[in-house]
Amino acid sequence: MSSDETTLGTSFSRPARQERSQQSFNRLLDAAFALVSETGSTAVTLADVVKRAGVSTGVVYSRVKSKDDLLRALLTREMDLMDAEAERTLNSYVSVQANFPGFVVRMVELLVEHLRVTAERTRVAIQIGYADPVAAAIGHASYQRTERLFTARLLERRDDITHEDPELAAARAFVIVYSVVARHLGLHGERVTSPLWEWNELIEDLSTMVMHYLWGNDAGAGALAVHRSREGR
Numbered sequence: 001m002s003s004d005e006t007t008l009g010t011s012f013s014r015p016a017r018q019e020r021s022q023q024s025f026n027r028l029l030d031a032a033f034a035l036v037s038e039t040g041s042t043a044v045t046l047a048d049v050v051k052r053a054g055v056s057t058g059v060v061y062s063r064v065k066s067k068d069d070l071l072r073a074l075l076t077r078e079m080d081l082m083d084a085e086a087e088r089t090l091n092s093y094v095s096v097q098a099n100f101p102g103f104v105v106r107m108v109e110l111l112v113e114h115l116r117v118t119a120e121r122t123r124v125a126i127q128i129g130y131a132d133p134v135a136a137a138i139g140h141a142s143y144q145r146t147e148r149l150f151t152a153r154l155l156e157r158r159d160d161i162t163h164e165d166p167e168l169a170a171a172r173a174f175v176i177v178y179s180v181v182a183r184h185l186g187l188h189g190e191r192v193t194s195p196l197w198e199w200n201e202l203i204e205d206l207s208t209m210v211m212h213y214l215w216g217n218d219a220g221a222g223a224l225a226v227h228r229s230r231e232g233r
Contacts, residue, residue: 025063027053029074036124042071042131068135071128075135078121079142089114090149100160104214105207108177111150112203115181122187143178150174154214162215173210180206 031052035044046067050057064070094106115122129136151170154161163169182188184202 024055024059032074036127072135075128075138082118082121083145086114086146104211107153108207111177112181119185147174169214177206
């Protein structure tokens with residue numbers, strides 16, 4: 001991630017005394033991100049990060065106490081950026097005139113888009129969290145914020161949800177989409193590269209599953225089929 005995207009200060013790092021110091025620290029964070037992303041592991045040393053960033057060792061210890069704190073500061077920065085992306089994407093305008101199946105399809109599309117755009121950040125977050133429960137909690141909090149955004153959007157159409165527990169249904173819909181897309185993207189392991197037509201099919205299948213769950217019966221899938229025929233899909 002580019003160092004000019006943020007100049008975030010975190011509780012895991014001492015505040016910068018001047019802009020030049022912050023720029024050097026951003027380069028450290030960028031280098032740490034790149035190394036974890038490339039190796040798929042947090043088994044990198046501070047020396048590796050310093051060399052990659054092209055800064056002095058003194059820059060590290062003037063801002064953080066350890067590699068763990070450096071990675072936590074990195075994760076905090078990346079999760080803040082991911083949260084901002086989720087806000088932009090999931091709060092995108094969807095016409096209030098859209099029928100419910102069309103609304104569901106669009107929300108599934110937006111969530112899939114968000115997960116694809118932020119996949120690299122998520123992989124890095126997962127790797128950092130594997131070895132550090134503090135970091136894992138930071139990542140999980142971001143996951144929960146995205147879940148709340150998505151479920152809140154679905155619940156804008158609460159009156160169209162016939163499931164006996166709309167809140168539970170909306171939350172489960174998020175889990176359904178996230179779990180399948182995470183597997184497709186290989187967020188927790190081997191990456192799976194998919195051509196566009198596979199993504200289109202995946203979105204259709206996920207929309208069908210979500211509609212079925214929100215309506216609690218086969219009527220959801222039937223309504224979605226009618227919507228697609230009208231849209232020429």
